[in-house]
Amino acid sequence: MLSMKCKYALKALVVLAAEGTKLPSSAIAQKARVPAKFLEAILTDLRKADALTSERGAHGGHKLKGSPEKIMLGHVVRAMDGMLAPIPCASTFYYKKCDDCTDEKICVIRHAMTEVRNKIAEVLDSMSLEDLVNMSPKKKQQLFW
Amino acid sequence: MLSMKCKYALKALVVLAAEGTKLPSSAIAQKARVPAKFLEAILTDLRKADALTSERGAHGGHKLKGSPEKIMLGHVVRAMDGMLAPIPCASTFYYKKCDDCTDEKICVIRHAMTEVRNKIAEVLDSMSLEDLVNMSPKKKQQLFW
């Protein structure tokens, strides 16, 4: 399950990708239809995840770091929610051993869930913010949802 | 994320699939290495999900309902954890509208997550308990994890 945090993060990034310019968090919150104060914390995390840069003070704001086609959904989702895999032992970026399994090399649950994780990663690691923006039939009107 | 409940459920079902026979929950708990009392509740849910049948009283126990190749992982995961989709609006079995989106037909988040959900469903709805058992290199020794 994607958390609200992650969903909001994606929306914020789509807004920034479509806009291209620097925007204050309040403007992003409005356009993305996301709780303003919650978004502030999310933007901080996105900055730490290297997805955007921020400037403080008057006329400050947030701007995408790098071009939209280089920021992949997989990167964003991992930064917000952690692993893509359904189960920690099947994760490549957030691997964790299972206490209830003695030999993960033969574990059939792990094998099955690794297949799932690979499919998820295939989709999310090949889809960029630009893809997301272009996906919208109304992108010229800046309507994404 | 797969819950522990779901993981335990899958393990219990693999044990039953491999064994073929009726087993009391205590025996399943031991073979699957799962907390006994927690498993009891899980087995009840699995019965309600039509994955097994139970007999009460002495010599009672639980038995797979139908053959292992007909019970799909997707069915089990849905019964335990709900939707496969990363987000409710992208779920086919557990659909729920998003409060923060005004037009889901054009929503790019939904479009992206629908792709993910379809990949997940493709894997889990085509993999059966029998597949899981056969996946094990040590199935003859009943070692699955």
Next chain:
DNA sequence: ATTAATTCATATAAATTCAATAGGAATTGA
């Protein structure tokens, strides 16, 4: 220098979900 707009840091809180345990009623076979 003051003010307004902003990010940033920290703390907190309410609600929900998860993982499990407890206790005992009901059922069944020996």
Next chain:
DNA sequence: TCAATTCCTATTGAATTTATATGAATTAAT
């Protein structure tokens, strides 16, 4: 009657989620 079992209801503690509140630090404009 007894032992083994499923089944039912309640509870618990911990963690996570989804925020909100407060105010410090920074910056540009006046």
